[in-house]
Amino acid sequence: MATRGRSALGPQARTFAETLQGLLNKTVCDNARVVARVATEQAVVGTDLVGLRSKPVRMRSAARTSIWLDVQCLLTLDQDEGKFLTIEASYCALKFGDTPEPLLHYDFQRDKEQYTEAHLQVCASHPTFETFLSELGRKGTGGLSKIHLPVGGRRFRPALEDVLECLIIEGLVEARNGWQQLIESTRRDYRRRQIAAVVRRNTGTAMAELERLGYRVVPPDDHGLRAQISRLITPRSRPPGNSPSESGPVNRR
Numbered sequence: 001m002a003t004r005g006r007s008a009l010g011p012q013a014r015t016f017a018e019t020l021q022g023l024l025n026k027t028v029c030d031n032a033r034v035v036a037r038v039a040t041e042q043a044v045v046g047t048d049l050v051g052l053r054s055k056p057v058r059m060r061s062a063a064r065t066s067i068w069l070d071v072q073c074l075l076t077l078d079q080d081e082g083k084f085l086t087i088e089a090s091y092c093a094l095k096f097g098d099t100p101e102p103l104l105h106y107d108f109q110r111d112k113e114q115y116t117e118a119h120l121q122v123c124a125s126h127p128t129f130e131t132f133l134s135e136l137g138r139k140g141t142g143g144l145s146k147i148h149l150p151v152g153g154r155r156f157r158p159a160l161e162d163v164l165e166c167l168i169i170e171g172l173v174e175a176r177n178g179w180q181q182l183i184e185s186t187r188r189d190y191r192r193r194q195i196a197a198v199v200r201r202n203t204g205t206a207m208a209e210l211e212r213l214g215y216r217v218v219p220p221d222d223h224g225l226r227a228q229i230s231r232l233i234t235p236r237s238r239p240p241g242n243s244p245s246e247s248g249p250v251n252r253r
Contacts, residue, residue, distance in 0.1 A: 010036075012085040013043035013075050020045065020071070020160070023186050024057065026163055027179040029069075032057040042088075044250075046072035053214040056093070056100045059167070067173060068095040070105075071160065072250045073184075076152075080232055086110075089250040090162060094167075107250075118157035119148035155194050161187035200232050202242060 010013045013036045016144045035049035046054030047070060050090035056068035059186045070093040080082040093105035105124045111117070151157050161183045168175040179187075199206045220226060 007074070008083060009041070009043055009077050009085070012077075012132040013038050013045055016073075016075065016085060017045045019186065023160070023164075023182065024059075024069070025173055026182050028059045028167065028173045029057055030060065032069075034071075040098050041076060043075040044072065045075060054091075056095050060176075062171055062174050065096055066098060069093070069101070069168075070095060070102075076184045080200075080228070091250045092163065094163075099199070106151065107156065107165070108154075110154070111252075113164050115148040116150040118151050120151050121145060121148060155198050161190070192214050193202040203229055203233055 017034045017036040021032060024032040033048050035046060037049060037052060038046045044052050047057045048055040049072070053074035054070055056070035059069055060066045065165075071091070073090040074088045076086050076088050078086045087108060090108045092106060092107075094103045095101055095104055102123045104120060106116045106118075106120050126144045130139075131141060133141060134144060164179075165183055167173045168179060170189045196237050210217050220229075221229070
């Protein structure tokens with residue numbers, strides 16, 4: 001990664017934190033605080049961040065019981081070009097009560113080996129399912145709360161805006177006026193970045209679809225650019241035992 005690319009991590013991480021804080025306070029929160037902690041090659045962004053660990057922020061509950069959101073992300077710049085802000089791991093939890101207890105949490109852990117990178121875990125019990133697990137010799141493994149439910153993979157996982165929209169539409173929180181426009185705007189930006197990342201790493205598919213639609217796509221003549229594209233579309237092997245989530249600040253199990 002180029003030194004110039006590394007220097008871009010701080011500003012991008014802080015902008016990301018400011019965007020997240022604005023999104024929350026203009027939709028479902030009153031005084032949410034989102035903080036960025038930046039090191040040389042990594043940054044941590046989280047709600048009400050203390051050190052390297054986030055704390056939940058209160059949302060505008062539609063009932064007497066408090067409802068909270070806890071968000072934390074481990075950020076780097078991409079390994080290929082060293083300029084795109086990249087989420088290495090993230091945690092997004094819904095919590096309830098005066099002493100916030102988790103109901104569910106969405107997790108993303110890049111290059112995770114044991115299960116899908118993007119998943120949902122529900123903090124609930126199901127007696128019949130626990131009996132089923134016991135029959136498999138898995139009694140005492142945590143039951144339903146330890147099942148990692150896939151949610152779209154690295155590029156098509158839900159955005160935070162999807163979670164906020166769900167809370168609002170289901171009537172669980174009281175949203176501010178104009179929430180629809182803001183959520184749609186920031187979600188559109190997120191999805192465009194994901195689409196761009198998909199195109200960079202799937203140029204053959206992108207070219208084929210554009211040509212099907214009548215576009216003329218001309219590959220670059222520059223050998224450096226062709227080599228860079230080749231690196232982007234070549235799958236990288238996972239470093240053994242090097243999943244950032246195992247010891248990183250967003251490992252919240």
